[in-house]
Amino acid sequence: MATATDASVTVIVPTFEQPILLARALTSLRDQTNASVHVLVVNNGGDPAPVDQVVRVITSSSSSLANAITVRHLSDRTARGALLRDAFSDVATPYVAILDESQTWQPTCAAMVVRYLKDNTTASAVCVGYAIAQEKMIEERVWPRLNKATQISDGDVSLTSLLSGIDLPEHSFVYRRDAITNAGGVNSSLEYVAMWDLNVRIASDGSIGVIPTPLATLHVLERTTDDDNEHRSNVEAERHHLVTLWLNEVLPGGANKGQCALDALAHRNRETELEQLRTENAALRKEIASFHGLSSRALRAALQPTKLLRAVQRRTKK
Amino acid sequence: MISTVAQRIDDLKFDTGLCDVLSVDVFDTLITRSVAQPSHVFAVLERELLSNASSPREAQLYDGFARVRLLVERRARENKAKTSPYADVTLDEIYIEIRRELKISFADSQRIAEREMALERDMVVAVPHTVAAITRAREVGVRVIAVSDNYMSSKQLLMMFEAAGIVGFSLDDVFVSCELGGTKSNGQIWPVVLQRITTPVHRIIHVGDHEEADGSAASAAGLSVVIDDRMNRSHRFPINTTPAVLTHSRLEASVRDQLCESEWDAHTVMGGTTAALIVSAQITSLDEALMRDPTARVYFAARDGFLAHQLWNDVRVGQGKPRAEYLHVSRSVLWRTSPNFKPSRLVGPRETLTLARLAHRLEMPLLVDLVTDCDASTMLTAQQAWDIIEKYRVQVDAVTAQHRALAVEYVRSKGLLQPGRHFVVDLGWTGSSLADLAALVHAESNGEAIVEGLFLGLYWDATHIRTRFPMHTFATNDMATGDQQRALLASHAVIEALITAPHGSVVGFCRHGSAVEPVLAEQHVEQQEFARVIGKVCDVASTTARQIVTGTHPSGVTLEDVTGDGVWASIMQTVHTPRPEEIELFGSIRLVIAIDHADDGVYLVPRTWPVGGIVDVHDSLLRGHWLRGTVASPNYRGKHADEIRSMINVWPEVGHDWVALTRPS
Numbered sequence: 005m006a007t008a009t010d011a012s013v014t015v016i017v018p019t020f021e022q023p024i025l026l027a028r029a030l031t032s033l034r035d036q037t038n039a040s041v042h043v044l045v046v047n048n049g050g051d052p053a054p055v056d057q058v059v060r061v062i063t064s065s066s067s068s069l070a071n072a073i074t075v076r077h078l079s080d081r082t083a084r085g086a087l088l089r090d091a092f093s094d095v096a097t098p099y100v101a102i103l104d105e106s107q108t109w110q111p112t113c114a115a116m117v118v119r120y121l122k123d124n125t126t127a128s129a130v131c132v133g134y135a136i137a138q139e140k141m142i143e144e145r146v147w148p149r150l151n152k153a154t155q156i157s158d159g160d161v162s163l164t165s166l167l168s169g170i171d172l173p174e175h176s177f178v179y180r181r182d183a184i185t186n187a188g189g190v191n192s193s194l195e196y197v198a199m200w201d202l203n204v205r206i207a208s209d210g211s212i213g214v215i216p217t218p219l220a221t222l223h224v225l226e227r228t229t230d231d232d233n234e235h236r237s238n239v240e241a242e243r244h245h246l247v248t249l250w251l252n253e254v255l256p257g258g259a260n261k262g263q264c265a266l267d268a269l270a271h272r273n274r275e276t277e278l279e280q281l282r283t284e285n286a287a288l289r290k291e292i293a294s295f296h297g298l299s300s301r302a303l304r305a306a307l308q309p310t311k312l313l314r315a316v317q318r319r320t321k322k
Numbered sequence: 323m324i325s326t327v328a329q330r331i332d333d334l335k336f337d338t339g340l341c342d343v344l345s346v347d348v349f350d351t352l353i354t355r356s357v358a359q360p361s362h363v364f365a366v367l368e369r370e371l372l373s374n375a376s377s378p379r380e381a382q383l384y385d386g387f388a389r390v391r392l393l394v395e396r397r398a399r400e401n402k403a404k405t406s407p408y409a410d411v412t413l414d415e416i417y418i419e420i421r422r423e424l425k426i427s428f429a430d431s432q433r434i435a436e437r438e439m440a441l442e443r444d445m446v447v448a449v450p451h452t453v454a455a456i457t458r459a460r461e462v463g464v465r466v467i468a469v470s471d472n473y474m475s476s477k478q479l480l481m482m483f484e485a486a487g488i489v490g491f492s493l494d495d496v497f498v499s500c501e502l503g504g505t506k507s508n509g510q511i512w513p514v515v516l517q518r519i520t521t522p523v524h525r526i527i528h529v530g531d532h533e534e535a536d537g538s539a540a541s542a543a544g545l546s547v548v549i550d551d552r553m554n555r556s557h558r559f560p561i562n563t564t565p566a567v568l569t570h571s572r573l574e575a576s577v578r579d580q581l582c583e584s585e586w587d588a589h590t591v592m593g594g595t596t597a598a599l600i601v602s603a604q605i606t607s608l609d610e611a612l613m614r615d616p617t618a619r620v621y622f623a624a625r626d627g628f629l630a631h632q633l634w635n636d637v638r639v640g641q642g643k644p645r646a647e648y649l650h651v652s653r654s655v656l657w658r659t660s661p662n663f664k665p666s667r668l669v670g671p672r673e674t675l676t677l678a679r680l681a682h683r684l685e686m687p688l689l690v691d692l693v694t695d696c697d698a699s700t701m702l703t704a705q706q707a708w709d710i711i712e713k714y715r716v717q718v719d720a721v722t723a724q725h726r727a728l729a730v731e732y733v734r735s736k737g738l739l740q741p742g743r744h745f746v747v748d749l750g751w752t753g754s755s756l757a758d759l760a761a762l763v764h765a766e767s768n769g770e771a772i773v774e775g776l777f778l779g780l781y782w783d784a785t786h787i788r789t790r791f792p793m794h795t796f797a798t799n800d801m802a803t804g805d806q807q808r809a810l811l812a813s814h815a816v817i818e819a820l821i822t823a824p825h826g827s828v829v830g831f832c833r834h835g836s837a838v839e840p841v842l843a844e845q846h847v848e849q850q851e852f853a854r855v856i857g858k859v860c861d862v863a864s865t866t867a868r869q870i871v872t873g874t875h876p877s878g879v880t881l882e883d884v885t886g887d888g889v890w891a892s893i894m895q896t897v898h899t900p901r902p903e904e905i906e907l908f909g910s911i912r913l914v915i916a917i918d919h920a921d922d923g924v925y926l927v928p929r930t931w932p933v934g935g936i937v938d939v940h941d942s943l944l945r946g947h948w949l950r951g952t953v954a955s956p957n958y959r960g961k962h963a964d965e966i967r968s969m970i971n972v973w974p975e976v977g978h979d980w981v982a983l984t985r986p987s
Contacts, residue, residue: 148804
């Protein structure tokens with residue numbers, strides 16, 4: 005039985021009032037093969053009873069997770085940064101990861117990341133490939149909608165890419181516990197971009213490896229546009245605030261951290277715009293080509309009506 | 323017009339003096355592979371590449387190699403056709419495309435190509451009836467040549483003949499399309515062959531498995547032909563090639579070899595492959611569970627666990643494993659054990675039933691007298707039935723309490739209330755019935771007995787059940803892609819129909835002396851279907867599963883090969899991509915799905931196309947019938963082609979490419 009001391013990876017599972025999704029996330033951790041996992045469930049101010057019920061079901065299951073789940077009920081809703089900082093401080097295993105209640109890992113995820121981090125001793129963390137599963141929750145039922153694959157490369161976890169605010173899901177990263185400590189831990193004042201901030205600090209101190217195989221699934225519940233917009237604007241506001249603070253910091257090479265982030269962001273925005281333009285251009289060319297084809301056919305038909313008539317007859321016969 | 327001179331190669335007579343040369347097609351006529359279809363060699367190659375990968379990046383590169391190999395071959399042919407319309411593509415040309423596609427070095431592509439050829443030699447098997455025929459031909463002085471449409475060189479084919487133990491061929495006797503500038507399909511190979519062998523065309527007999535290439539095209543060139551397709555009857559869609567399919571493929575190749583002297587038999591194919599693998603999966607999932615907790619008690623739920631239960635007690639008990647109980651439980655009886663059960667669980671939202679049937683279902687004959695505004699034969703909609711249940715809730719709950727008391731006694735007699743863990747094996751699909759059983763056991767044992775479900779597969783309706791009791795899955799689950807989950811739902815009716823028991827479903831419990839016994843619904847339709855089709859499939863499945871479990875199957879497949887992915891691939895090969903004869907046989911099965919098992923059931927392939935728009939049609943086929951059997955059925959494939967195409971655009975599981983469903987696009 006894996007316990008907090010003999011497990012390789014601690015997975016922190018923050019949860020709030022989603023017992024069904026929590027049960028699924030914990031099942032995906034229970035089903036990890038060839039790896040000993042310790043789970044720290046942090047109930048962020050939600051009703052404790054359903055969380056306890058889910059944990060009871062998972063621990064009553066015959067698996068190595070039976071004695072390897074710790075539950076912490078927070079009496080009040082806590083900022084994510086503070087929650088994670090506290091949770092990280094309790095980790096006794098060499099590796100640590102975050103898995104939100106709605107997310108899942110493939111059964112081989114833990115074993116592959118542990119092997120990678122053991123083989124690549126210079127990597128401070130590793131980012132695994134992931135798939136996106138869009139879902140809709142109707143009453144108690146979770147309906148799958150669309151699945152999308154993502155391509156992840158070394159470039160995505162470079163310092164420049166991370167500074168530009170590239171959107172990588174938190175649960176696709178697994179860290180060395182020491183790397184988090186060395187990077188100064190999680191900024192407890194942040195709510196939305198705490199892990200982005202941590203990833204940037206880890207990447208500026210060391211390197212983050214990549215396993216391109218999709219080992220994690222990012223389950224995205226359909227939300228209303230208003231909820232989505234509100235969330236996005238909160239993230240952007242906090243990101244902006246952080247970048248402003250970074251303008252007073254220097255990276256190990258001597259460059260201004262905030263300026264680097266602004267440059268990287270501007271570069272990424274330009275790239276995105278260019279990509280959009282390219283797509284639009286291609287669509288336009290296609291339209292012009294089809295219009296050209298249509299108009300030249302119409303012109304030919306007007307100039308040579310007999311040929312048109314014959315063509316129509318041929319087609320009718322066919 | 324094909325001038326066929328015999329039905330099968332065995333019927334050919336060579337001592338008449340009318341034939342000087344016997345020309346044989348190579349693949350699936352003279353030789354075959356130890357897998358069910360040619361493309362599966364690429365799956366073996368992919369498996370090798372993945373296991374030899376030195377880094378996750380390299381593994382990612384070769385993930386899906388088999389499908390890439392198939393697609394680039396097609397592309398290489400198209401490219402070749404632009405410059406040489408009649409010539410066939412060579413292996414080198416295919417690997418130039420592989421190099422481009424995967425962006426690998428020349429040396430790597432050469433290494434993989436060589437490995438592919440080595441695997442072809444390792445996996446080749448001679449076709450006995452063709453070898454016998456060429457021996458007979460040679461005995462009377464008839465020359466034997468081999469003519470193939472292929473990208474492999476004649477030298478490679480010769481080496482494969484040697485590896486298969488076929489002797490007597492030289493390079494002068496082997497003619498391959500990629501070396502001769504024409505194929506059998508386009509007829510351009512024959513002038514070259516005829517020129518080289520210098521035998522009058524009317525004195526040559528050609529034998530092959532392909533109606534067009536070996537039949538009409540060869541006939542048009544003036545040859546007498548024999549079409550013998552016994553060895554290609556195991557072919558399905560080549561695009562579904564992935565390492566996971568190999569266990570199924572080896573079993574299906576074994577069935578192909580077993581049936582090569584007889585009529586093709588869909589019972590044997592289904593029983594000898596997918597059904598046997600499902601039964602074996604039930605055994606292996608219990609083996610794995612007992613490794614997690616060796617002290618647990620074990621059970622197989624009726625009726626899905628009937629075959630595995632017998633096999634377990636016959637094979638595993640002697641090996642020191644605990645004897646398994648056969649548990650007569652079903653949703654019919656378990657849903658009513660929970661107080662305040664939802665009426666919608668007893669009457670489905672689309673059901674209509676008479677008042678008498680509702681009373682019977684509730685085990686409340688008095689209900690007919692209680693309800694005064696209609697009589698026993700009045701047809702009720704689901705809503706009306708639910709209203710009646712709610713209106714007479716007090717009486718219904720009283721009956722439910724009696725029913726629950728009997729159920730408690732029954733599970734106690736089976737040892738389920740004893741403290742400790744109890745593994746229950748069931749097929750799936752939401753786990754709700756076993757969740758009710760778990761709740762009953764938990765309540766009656768004061769939480770000292772824990773029921774744990776071992777399922778073949780679960781789909782999204784199982785996610786919320788995960789908060790109720792521990793569930794494990796073997797082949798697929800609610801964390802798979804939505805497309806894959808829908809493919810499970812689309813297949814579950816066939817699995818449910820075929821993996822079953824000769825007895826009826828349990829619909830209640832009764833007291834018999836001091837014991838409580840299950841009441842079984844012995845439905846005429848179910849008995850009829852069991853005698854007609856299902857019993858034969860179950861017999862073959864039982865025998866094959868026993869061979870797999872005991873490691874004596876002729877294909878060499880053992881329990882180690884029975885993995886979750888492998889069983890899923892097998893379900894997809896037969897249930898998702900059925901052959902025409904399988905659709906005809908299994909599509910005609912009537913499956914009784916009503917909770918009281920009191921009607922004639924529904925045909926797996928409906929007799930008429932469902933009414934409504936594509937959403938209604940899809941929903942009806944997905945939940946109540948055999949979706950892929952229906953859309954691939956000759957009755958509907960042509961007539962409803964537009965609707966089927968529209969459905970594929972929205973729901974990929976309506977199409978045949980099942981490998982794509984397992985990975986997000």
